[in-house]
Amino acid sequence: MEQVRVGIVGLGRLGKIHGQNLAYQIPKAKLCAACSIVPQELEFAKTQLGVQEVYGDYREMLEKAEIDAVVIVTTSSEHCWQIASALDAGKHVFCDKPLGVDVRQCLQAEAAVKRHPELAFMLGFMRRYDKSYAYAKQKIEAGEIGVPYMVKATGVDPEALAEGAIRFAKTSGGIFLDMAIHDIDLMRWFLGCEATEVYALGATFRHPGFREAGDDETGAALYRFENGGIGIIHVGRTAPHGYHVETEVIGTEGSIRISAVPEKNLAMLFNSAGAVTECVESFPERFEEAYLLEMREFIDCVRSGRKPGVSVSDGTKATVIGCATTEAWKKGALVKIQ
Amino acid sequence: MEQVRVGIVGLGRLGKIHGQNLAYQIPKAKLCAACSIVPQELEFAKTQLGVQEVYGDYREMLEKAEIDAVVIVTTSSEHCWQIASALDAGKHVFCDKPLGVDVRQCLQAEAAVKRHPELAFMLGFMRRYDKSYAYAKQKIEAGEIGVPYMVKATGVDPEALAEGAIRFAKTSGGIFLDMAIHDIDLMRWFLGCEATEVYALGATFRHPGFREAGDDETGAALYRFENGGIGIIHVGRTAPHGYHVETEVIGTEGSIRISAVPEKNLAMLFNSAGAVTECVESFPERFEEAYLLEMREFIDCVRSGRKPGVSVSDGTKATVIGCATTEAWKKGALVKIQ
């Protein structure tokens, strides 16, 4: 296969990023088709991505478009059936995170992946492809921190996005499903085993709108892992300095911390405030390269027959943990996982 | 009162620090008497601190020594009765942390303090007097981070001390009472309210000796505060890089982080490993100045009649929370505080 022909579904904020990477940054991919229920997104596909073949109906794209692979960047609740349909139509599938919004959906997607061992399936946990996270994983595999036994993960969205988040708070599934899924995946990835128990808390001090919608603006969770390891997650929505994603992996011989200062670039300003480092504003800025690298990996896997490093079961497990965390937070109780 | 005449009891590692500060660094204090059940410590008092009046019996020192104040740096389990005796003997009291090892003891000390409103009592939560922590508190009081609602505290002892810690593991009260008491105090101090619930986990991956002694080498706890705030504590005993104490206070308008890199000084080495910052080795190195500043504050309070910023009730509450954390860790259950 010289070039992988790709159809994309969903061209919102993140869909546009994937679309541009596929159209212009990955020579071995050819973006041939686009699907969306939003007319402006199809217009974007035509004018900005040079895609002539556009669809308002996903199933129609699967039937008619001459494509090898589908890239799914739709609303989370649509992911699983779209995965299954695409696989059943013989297409390789890349799907953005999360796999699904409940475990039942995820298991259906898992079943579809199992039905089609001949096809590549990859889930978009792009942080694993970020250079700093990949470096940490490599150091850990090289034994530099001994046995990793604790992960402390922080993910706080910028205050600038809070108003928008409030509008979606009722349908987002709550802060843990909406924001912690990457951190959950990183915990599992770095610790190499499964969480068995969780306790979680939420807090809202700045934007009562979250609480009114049944959500919280800040969440914290404490996890026990099956090997005795520990995970701590802190997610939030009100960082004044930008988009703060930070992760620490602690092992018996040392630890690795990624991005204690989520610096925008290598410049430091010295002014009357002191020594100032501007921070990244958003996840697309922070993970720009990771989005490209994960998609290159997907295309490479399709071309070579290799299996992507992020499996469908990684998606199910993250959703299971996310749901358990949500239950612990809602009930104020310890929750066993699985 | 020109100079405050002080008697010290206990001249172990920390007692020596307090003794030297009193003898040589605080002009308004005069170290007149020392008490210890360890003969070498009394020898140290004579030869190194220039104290001629030494006692093997604490009550005897209280009776005979012409002192205004007592500084207590003995084993934790002795603190409370020694506090009460000293106050009843008309002495001002500085007592190192923790106040006591159980709540009953603490309440007896509280009662003694209440009986003697004319005397100063101060508990040695010296971190509050560290320049960086005091700066953070000042910034918070000036409103720079809005309403503080979350504290993330880390305190990890150097690997170099692990073997010693294992020997004391059976009698230390467990990792949370032994190591988290300062972090508990900082949470209360920065958030300005009380913890109401805790869940905690322990882990041991490097030194099975801790587990064999019924302790753990790492602990993590998640706290709910009465105003809806959140606290996270991570304590451990195996930092390869030195003594890692780090604290983050998050508010509605910003956050303050203290000592993400526990640097030894302002030097950075560039060598074949990269850019390297050596870290502090121990708590006396990290908090050398704080120990001096807190003792100056105590002496000032005695001389001026001001009440010290750290009260006996701060000690009781920290112990209450430490005990609840220990219970949560031991039982693997959520524990209500008070």
Place this chain on the structure above:
Amino acid sequence: MEQVRVGIVGLGRLGKIHGQNLAYQIPKAKLCAACSIVPQELEFAKTQLGVQEVYGDYREMLEKAEIDAVVIVTTSSEHCWQIASALDAGKHVFCDKPLGVDVRQCLQAEAAVKRHPELAFMLGFMRRYDKSYAYAKQKIEAGEIGVPYMVKATGVDPEALAEGAIRFAKTSGGIFLDMAIHDIDLMRWFLGCEATEVYALGATFRHPGFREAGDDETGAALYRFENGGIGIIHVGRTAPHGYHVETEVIGTEGSIRISAVPEKNLAMLFNSAGAVTECVESFPERFEEAYLLEMREFIDCVRSGRKPGVSVSDGTKATVIGCATTEAWKKGALVKIQ
């Protein structure tokens, strides 16, 4: 012009980077032809860049290849005549730094550029396109540091490359022409005016081979600028920690420092050495993105008719300053520039 058809000449270390960017990372460019006197490089063009049309003779490529633009990545001494030939053949030209190895050559290139105002010419001072440097420039233009009046620039190659550099020391033109040309350009760019005088020193303490070849392993130069500003350059070849490029721009209201720690990524390791940040190993690693962004800019300029931000005269002036610095270093004397 839908796509700019490009021929590349020179496919050494940096030529390969430009070649891959043109072939795969810039949709609006089409790499059609390659020229080299090294057969393996032409083989690389065919197999790795998918270029079928290859030439051993540069003039032949200019005559026969159907290309709109030429990208010159040859030995510095060949740049100027190749620029003139390409322009006279009606091709847009991107040429890597330095413009030429002496001023006479540079003026010939300048003359050729002036003869062809209809064609784009761009010099590869890629640091201007690095995100951190571009950010600094933008902050300066926004007035954030007031009037910039001093630049302190450091560029030290990794020790790992020293042996190779010694082999080229006799023909490199000396450390200032070989290594300081980017720093010279940055000084001019940030200060917005010209250097008028220079004093320079060299030192060799680690590798006598440099001194034996008439070169030095370390150089330092101090520049007076026409508006009274000051420049300081430090270049070297023996950094044990990696590739250290650092620049500070100081203004009347503040300063900006870029890359005081030339970190490899956002990870920090905590191990027995302390807190360790690994550093970038080489200029391709440090400026990977800048090489892509400058080439995108060139292609955009060709397509849109805009003039690139780095002009031929920037190249001449940097060479003039580099030669004056070399003269100051060799003679141990103050040298007037121009």
Place this chain on the structure above:
Amino acid sequence: MEQVRVGIVGLGRLGKIHGQNLAYQIPKAKLCAACSIVPQELEFAKTQLGVQEVYGDYREMLEKAEIDAVVIVTTSSEHCWQIASALDAGKHVFCDKPLGVDVRQCLQAEAAVKRHPELAFMLGFMRRYDKSYAYAKQKIEAGEIGVPYMVKATGVDPEALAEGAIRFAKTSGGIFLDMAIHDIDLMRWFLGCEATEVYALGATFRHPGFREAGDDETGAALYRFENGGIGIIHVGRTAPHGYHVETEVIGTEGSIRISAVPEKNLAMLFNSAGAVTECVESFPERFEEAYLLEMREFIDCVRSGRKPGVSVSDGTKATVIGCATTEAWKKGALVKIQ
């Protein structure tokens, strides 16, 4: 000698610091007498330092006061004769930097020191006693950076002090004598050899008052050392972020940088500006501990008969280099040193 009895002369800003250290922070010193031509300073000595014996005339203090040592913190131009008088009166001498304002004076002081080998003389290059600088020296002596061959030193006073500095600009000796003397000492100390040649530049972009007084607000100098090493000094008076002292020592195996960010403490703020580190405001804040440690060293030397690490000849040589730098700056010419 149980306690060293000290008389201090000069109680300006820095004299007060030394006075307080002597009175309250150094048990082995006893501040017995004070001398000043400023009545308020004598009042300060009485009320704040508890010194009862005060003098308006320096020679009178030398004659009448029962003191073992003199601490000189007067105007630079008075240092040398005061040193000689004190030594001839049989007193040990600590004198603040610089030794003198011209070389002739310094040599007279040197002669007096040679006349009195039985007495301790120490010059106040307190940076050598700062923990970070002492650590760097120790690392260098342990061979961690191989042979040190380059020092880059920066010292910029806060903008807040600029107005005051302008008032003294006519009599300060110029920016290099006024500000670079510590940096000159550090270069000599770290490189372990002497400077032989200097070129220097000045610049004034913010405060024309400096230029009007024949001074400059910024200075830069480039030094050749006798072993082939290189020194670079940058001094200034307009740092908006505080007091910026930074030093880098580069060796054949690595380098050490001190205080790239002149942080006030270990706290970092995250707010809408980004990640912000407040900086130290002034030299007393930055070097508070170094002032104490150097005075302790002096007192220890007096008591033990040891010779202090900073000799009178260190003072002469720094002044020689400072004068040569000033000459290079004024004449715009290379100047041989000695």
